[in-house]
Amino acid sequence: MEFGKEIGLKLGPPTRNAFGEALKELGGENQQIVVVDGDVGNSTRTQYFGEAYPDRFFNVGIAESNMIGVAAGLAGAGKQALAASFAIFLLGNAYDQIRMSVAFPRLDVKLVGSHSGISIGEDGPSQMGIEDIALATSFPHFTVLVPADAPSTRAATRAMFSHDGPVYLRTGRPKVPIIYDGDVPFEIGRANQLRDGGDLTIIACGLMVAAALEAAHTLSAEGVEARVLDMHTVKPLDEEAVVRAARETGAIVTAEEHLLQGGLGAAVARTVSERHPVPVHTVGLENTYAESGDPLALLKKYGLMPEDIVQAARRAVEARRGRDGG
Amino acid sequence: MEFGKEIGLKLGPPTRNAFGEALKELGGENQQIVVVDGDVGNSTRTQYFGEAYPDRFFNVGIAESNMIGVAAGLAGAGKQALAASFAIFLLGNAYDQIRMSVAFPRLDVKLVGSHSGISIGEDGPSQMGIEDIALATSFPHFTVLVPADAPSTRAATRAMFSHDGPVYLRTGRPKVPIIYDGDVPFEIGRANQLRDGGDLTIIACGLMVAAALEAAHTLSAEGVEARVLDMHTVKPLDEEAVVRAARETGAIVTAEEHLLQGGLGAAVARTVSERHPVPVHTVGLENTYAESGDPLALLKKYGLMPEDIVQAARRAVEARRGRDGG
Amino acid sequence: MLCAELPLEEDQMTINRMKTGVKSRSVEELRETVWKLSRQIMEITTEAGSGHPSSSLSAIDVITALYFGGIMRHDPDRPQWPARDRFILSKGHAAPALYVALAEAGYFNPDLLSTLRELGSPLEGHPNMRRLAGVEASTGSLGQGLSFALGHALAARIDGERYRVYCLIGDGEADQGQIWEAAMTAAKYDVDNLTAILDYNEYQQTGPVEKVMPGLFPIVEKWRAFGWHVVEIDGHNMEAVLEALEAVQQVNGQPQMIVAHTKKGKGLDPFEEDDVNRMHGEPLSPEQLEVALADLNEMYGKVK
Amino acid sequence: MLCAELPLEEDQMTINRMKTGVKSRSVEELRETVWKLSRQIMEITTEAGSGHPSSSLSAIDVITALYFGGIMRHDPDRPQWPARDRFILSKGHAAPALYVALAEAGYFNPDLLSTLRELGSPLEGHPNMRRLAGVEASTGSLGQGLSFALGHALAARIDGERYRVYCLIGDGEADQGQIWEAAMTAAKYDVDNLTAILDYNEYQQTGPVEKVMPGLFPIVEKWRAFGWHVVEIDGHNMEAVLEALEAVQQVNGQPQMIVAHTKKGKGLDPFEEDDVNRMHGEPLSPEQLEVALADLNEMYGKVK
Ligand SMILES: Cc1ncc(C[n+]2csc(CCOP(=O)(O)OP(=O)(O)O)c2C)c(N)n1
Ligand SMILES: Cc1ncc(C[n+]2csc(CCOP(=O)(O)OP(=O)(O)O)c2C)c(N)n1
Numbered sequence A, B: 001m002e003f004g005k006e007i008g009l010k011l012g013p014p015t016r017n018a019f020g021e022a023l024k025e026l027g028g029e030n031q032q033i034v035v036v037d038g039d040v041g042n043s044t045r046t047q048y049f050g051e052a053y054p055d056r057f058f059n060v061g062i063a064e065s066n067m068i069g070v071a072a073g074l075a076g077a078g079k080q081a082l083a084a085s086f087a088i089f090l091l092g093n094a095y096d097q098i099r100m101s102v103a104f105p106r107l108d109v110k111l112v113g114s115h116s117g118i119s120i121g122e123d124g125p126s127q128m129g130i131e132d133i134a135l136a137t138s139f140p141h142f143t144v145l146v147p148a149d150a151p152s153t154r155a156a157t158r159a160m161f162s163h164d165g166p167v168y169l170r171t172g173r174p175k176v177p178i179i180y181d182g183d184v185p186f187e188i189g190r191a192n193q194l195r196d197g198g199d200l201t202i203i204a205c206g207l208m209v210a211a212a213l214e215a216a217h218t219l220s221a222e223g224v225e226a227r228v229l230d231m232h233t234v235k236p237l238d239e240e241a242v243v244r245a246a247r248e249t250g251a252i253v254t255a256e257e258h259l260l261q262g263g264l265g266a267a268v269a270r271t272v273s274e275r276h277p278v279p280v281h282t283v284g285l286e287n288t289y290a291e292s293g294d295p296l297a298l299l300k301k302y303g304l305m306p307e308d309i310v311q312a313a314r315r316a317v318e319a320r321r322g323r324d325g326g
Numbered sequence C, D: 001m002l003c004a005e006l007p008l009e010e011d012q013m014t015i016n017r018m019k020t021g022v023k024s025r026s027v028e029e030l031r032e033t034v035w036k037l038s039r040q041i042m043e044i045t046t047e048a049g050s051g052h053p054s055s056s057l058s059a060i061d062v063i064t065a066l067y068f069g070g071i072m073r074h075d076p077d078r079p080q081w082p083a084r085d086r087f088i089l090s091k092g093h094a095a096p097a098l099y100v101a102l103a104e105a106g107y108f109n110p111d112l113l114s115t116l117r118e119l120g121s122p123l124e125g126h127p128n129m130r131r132l133a134g135v136e137a138s139t140g141s142l143g144q145g146l147s148f149a150l151g152h153a154l155a156a157r158i159d160g161e162r163y164r165v166y167c168l169i170g171d172g173e174a175d176q177g178q179i180w181e182a183a184m185t186a187a188k189y190d191v192d193n194l195t196a197i198l199d200y201n202e203y204q205q206t207g208p209v210e211k212v213m214p215g216l217f218p219i220v221e222k223w224r225a226f227g228w229h230v231v232e233i234d235g236h237n238m239e240a241v242l243e244a245l246e247a248v249q250q251v252n253g254q255p256q257m258i259v260a261h262t263k264k265g266k267g268l269d270p271f272e273e274d275d276v277n278r279m280h281g282e283p284l285s286p287e288q289l290e291v292a293l294a295d296l297n298e299m300y301g302k303v304k
């Protein structure tokens, strides 16, 4: 997805690839890591690990519920177990298994969902994970990571295994712009500020971080300066960064490749309304499934373009001014 | 749960019973209604229907995924199909089946989840539905009903079958106070205002409506007058009532027997921050599972008592004053 | 490999075939149809640049027999006809096979085929029952269709209708527990108007069933132990397919499973050459398409 | 009904029993233990006023044999001992049976038993592995334990450990597709350190299996078709239980299923009188408890 071209962002590899490579690396460093696949390792890229460490790789077939149970049992026996599938098949077909066998006992299971969002394109809505963030954040004690690009996905994968307890990591299928080309700051629970500005804050995750940067550029030309936060950890939310944004910029726009219900925007709105009420406008899928089609055409049709963030930003700034003046 | 005793509320039957009776009645009126059970009909009370209309009642065993598929197929063939189980087993074990076979094709399937909340008590967290609202509201086009008492559950059950399309109805296990003893206004998507007040609005659903009324009574003695809304429809949310509450009372408290993540409070916060930012304080389960124990003792320990609403209300009013004054 | 257990007299077969609303085709015509639809499957997925041609090809003989062999009573002019027989494509990624059959039957204008997977086209990557006449179920998440088919079959019982429900599942798809839940429940309710066909093409997404889930074997014994009447056939032999589909209609009080031995892209070089996963989820490149179409023509005696 | 397929020599049985960290009991002592633990199950659930005594009673002989018959190597002083054998109670609602066994073995003070289901007690309504030593898995949502047990069994393989994993599932629980997913996968990986026991008490929540899910029959053929070594026994006959549990340890390259024919509250009047669901999920009233305890004493020759 070529967002941010005009501000010099270069297209990098898909985040699922970055994850797969990092996982393989980690597998070499840590013998306790085991991987369970639901027969989609060539899609999620756990295959890289599987080929390198076949003795620690278990393909349980197209059976996501069982995949989670097996991973949980491996963790119960002391392993760091990772299970991966398409985001929606993982969280949707094994929700209760994750709840009962992973989240409730807080076992050290790492979950990775590929094929997130609508940017998978032609395969269509049955394969699109647009509710995975809502599902994953619903689990008490869970950590939910939505990295924006390949380098930060690599960092997220490492951070995930350094963290003791259940983590969900969201990856995507298309190539995405490189946000972090040098140093990659990645601390779980700590937003990365990519740009500062005093008129509003755009809080984004995943693919939408590049869109947010592009939007900020457009807004700047209009004289509106936006702070941009890469909220790579959706849970636990970096509430301090959110409250600071509310206090210092007075208006917030969120952007995510996900349903608005239960997503990043909803989490931000809850924090803001409790701790420092300011206008929060949300960009995401509004109560709808998408359809098959070209990824970019879909992002346009369903309102997930930089331009949609720009418009939300204008509305948010307008709303702030209304309040300030009123 | 004897909330609201001092304001004259009388304990009525559990909402699951009211649902079961209404379903049986409707079964007599409408031959197109069929029911699918996951071998818990004596818990969900679909048994009443099953005994009256055995030819239209299918018990598929302890297999919630299949239960949803069968119900969806029956709906595909023109039936009004209802499937019921414990809230978490229904939504958690069959999330993807509901998504793919019900929500996406918008089939006329009615889902009913009993054993919601932590007030089921001793059976403990594995049986408690505390994420069902988050899961059900995540489905595009879904209608999600959380009635407060037996009479409105009866009305909700009827409304559900008058509505064309997927509906989730949440019921509970304990006896709950009667809120509506005469006329029961129940329009899907339209909140019921149970009390007016100018200092804040308490928006509640399910069992917490009675708690909200009791809290409002306590607050009144302190000179704080609360509007109370029974938000029996969590989706689609009555945004107009919410915005009116924000505009007219300037502060909001939400109360639900559910995780805060993805629940009523999050939906209200999202609407308010986009359309009329004011303080919203939320009462519910904060990122935790509960445990086994006496229902009332659990509600106390996990902060779901009228007193917890009162405290949140004080904080919200305080926050509003800070803003008004600041 | 043919072992349909209830062979029928010629007469009875003819009568059964006449039930359909669509003119039923001779075995020779059916082979011709398979040839045509196979072409289309490969062409439209190559044109779309994505999709699952090999998963569609393995099922096309069965689907052709169902829609055009006089097996299913259906009427393209009345897709919602209450008494119609139903076909549920549980392995939804084989959507192209369903689309070309529906177009051939007249459910929609065949011109639409070339819009496969384009934004705005009702021919989505996986079947969407809300957008395309003749599609009975929205599928794409594996494991769900058999339960859905069972729901339809039970509805027939309530309504006193005599329609039959056919459901096609993948062999890899049978990894899913929901398939076995549905199998058990179908046996409980003795639904004999439900026929499942297992597209036993021996490959799943990442490799051969033999490697990915040998636990699926022995497949016939499994379905028998789950209370089903099981028939095993060569799923690319039209006579065998027809005979099995006829035969199962005579079974009383039991759901029926036809295990159809098939291949992903049988006889077509680009597929035959791949022993990893027989090009699962990969369209042919234009060059491969040319080779495959030539192979197909040869197989069907179409060489000019 | 006993048909353990690999009978052992007396010697071998004794050797196997000696593996355990806990002193193993004689058959007579084990019967005595069953008597004691059965009492406790009924007493603590009646005191708690809720719970599943009948579901616990049907499984108590098997659990007793596992923990005290020299079958499992385990050590109450080292509940996390890496080489321990594991017991996973998949049908988590039988928690009382697990709790009384763990208390008897010395995992915790038996005084705790009377706090069952009270706020603050680690003896929750369903097992919580984070709160009680000896509990290997948090369960309560049916269908999940066998996958979890399989995970443990695979971990042993990676680590070169020789521990065994035992998993108890309900007959109704086998309605769940995940059970069959796990069954298939266990067969794929030839895990012979995994033994499942099916508590075949013939009742589920709303009625007899016969009525609720006759599709579960024939159960032995199903597990065989899924690649398991199957043994069928009388689950209330201690010799038979021990013999089966010994025998399956000799099986190579295959997971094993012991189908244990049991009863919910065998021989105890209040349960025997209920032919709806044998008091599923209902504790005995104090009066019923008295009757049931008297029946139990009689069965075990404890009448004074
Ligand atoms: C629940 C679910 N998990 C994973 C997938 C991804 N997927 C699509 S096709 C496929 C392989 C299916 O194999 P099989 O059933 O043998 O079908 P074939 O293509 O061989 O006919 C997989 C795993 C899916 N669609 N649904
Ligand atoms: C996923 C799930 N669905 C439903 C239930 C509710 N439930 C608890 S016990 C039970 C019956 C279990 O029957 P069976 O497995 O035969 O156990 P038994 O008590 O007879 O040993 C049911 C349905 C549950 N615990 N989990």
Ligand SMILES: [Mg+2]
Pocket: C170, C171, C172, C199, C200, C201, C202, C203, C204
């Ligand atoms: Mg296949």
Ligand SMILES: [Mg+2]
Pocket: D170, D171, D172, D199, D200, D201, D202, D203, D204
């Ligand atoms: Mg049972």
